[in-house]
Amino acid sequence: MLDQYGIPSTHHGYGRDAKAAVAISRAGIAKLLNALPEEIIFTAGAAEADNIAILSAVNCSFIDHIITTPFEHPAVLQSLNALQRKHDIRVSYIKHDEHGNLDLHHLEYLLRTNTRNFVSVMHANNDIGNLNDIETIGLLCKKYKAIFHTDAAQTTGKYRYDLAGLNVNFMAVSGHKFHGPKGIGFLYCRKGTKHLPGINSGTDNVAGIIGLSKAFAIAHDDMEPKLNYIQGLKSRLITQLAELLPAITFNGNSGIAIKSIPSILNVRLPETNMSKSILQYLDEHQIAVSGGYSSSSPVLKALGITADTESIRFSISRFNTLQEIDHVAEVITSIYQTVAA
The missing domain is CATH 3.90.1150.10 (Aspartate Aminotransferase, domain 1)
Incomplete structure (x- = not known):
């Protein structure tokens, strides 16, 4: 805040210093995720990242069928409810048992019997902690050419990800979940996956981004x-x-x-x-x-x-x-x- 307070989009020295700090932070996060730096889009947190992923799929990939669960974060479910009201989009919910375990056979049925699918399943639930098998879900999405989004706010910084090998198009993350600053996070958007234009057009939260990157590195130590x-x-x-x-x-x-x-x-x-x-x-x-x-x-x-x-x-x-x-x-x-x- 004291030394790198320039706006990264400006062309003077202060701006160049801030831009370099953001680039270093982005590259550090990407390396720990085995992702490309350009696949990391900084946001105000996982909720904003969730919304960008959903709206990108609907507006850029012309998705007309969304598959999700009733256990998703309100940032996802409220967005889906709004899309149902305003657009011709169908939403299906994966069957589950009394403990919240998802029926992946039902997921495959939904993928097989519909086209232009977008699947949104969180890695771990923020209320009951249930872990979902996003590796298998990702493979099913790849098999049926569906776009896969996961809210990983509860698990990022606690589990190691190899995003080059995990079939996920969008992944949402919040910094405060691994003891980083509040009000900063990022969206992983796999290269080649379409997203809304102008996402990076605002002024970067430089201090938040640097703090996020540092907290992420600390989380990966031991x-x-x-x-x-x-x-x-x-x-x-x-x-x-x-x-x-x-x-x-x-x-x-x-x-x-x-x-x-x-x-x-x-x-x-x-x-x-x-x-x-x-x-x-x-x-x-x-x-x-x-x-x-x-x-x-x-x-x-x-x-x-x-x-x-x-x-x-x-x-x-x-x-x-x-x-x-x-x-x-x-x-x-x-x-x-x-x-x-």
């Missing part, structure tokens, strides 16, 4: 040990909660290590007569979580959870500690013992 550490914290929380509150259940696949990301655990709590939500109680103990009642969660409703019970989404990072995990379990148990009894 990535596997970091991920294993987070999984250890999550497993400990699962064990503690299951022992202290046997009536607790885990939504989706969030309680299964190989089927969900380590950083998210979604817990459905036993019914009580509490005067306020468990989220409020936890906030009073300086424990920051998210969640709510089943009736207000599209993801939980899509799983078929009809009882209006309260669920908590725990977000765990490499900066959390075992002591914090133990404290959370103790606080939740004490709340149920003293308030919900």
Whole structure:
């Protein structure tokens, strides 16, 4: 902000310095993804990247059939709802079971029986943490010549990608998901995939881009040990909660290590007569979580959870500690013992 404050599109020295810093950042990100620098388009975050991908497919590739899931981020589902109203575009939803596992045979049927397909399936769900098999989905899209978009906000910086070998046309990323700055992200757009013109015509967020690139590089250092550490914290929380509150259940696949990301655990709590939500109680103990009642969660409703019970989404990072995990379990148990009894 102090030294490279020039606008990259200008022709004086300050602008050239800023332009060079952006180019170095773009190249660094591309190298870690095994992508080309020109395939990285900086955005304000994954939500904007999702919207660019969807609108690009509809307007530039003349897509008339979109295949997705009911578990996608609102940035995707709300855009699709708007397109259905304003354009002659059909939207199909992939079948799934009660845990949110996708039926890829149904996906292939949808691809086989329709033309000009655009598939939008996130790599990992932001509420329940379910991992989707984007490698197989990508191969199916390649087989049927469909455009494939994935929202990878929850997994980028936690999983290594080889985008040269992964059949994905668009991938959306947010910097803050791997401890980078908020309000910056990027869209990977495979070379040869058409996208809306003028995406890079605005003034680059130079400081955000440099911070994003640096955070991305840090995330890739010792990535596997970091991920294993987070999984250890999550497993400990699962064990503690299951022992202290046997009536607790885990939504989706969030309680299964190989089927969900380590950083998210979604817990459905036993019914009580509490005067306020468990989220409020936890906030009073300086424990920051998210969640709510089943009736207000599209993801939980899509799983078929009809009882209006309260669920908590725990977000765990490499900066959390075992002591914090133990404290959370103790606080939740004490709340149920003293308030919900």
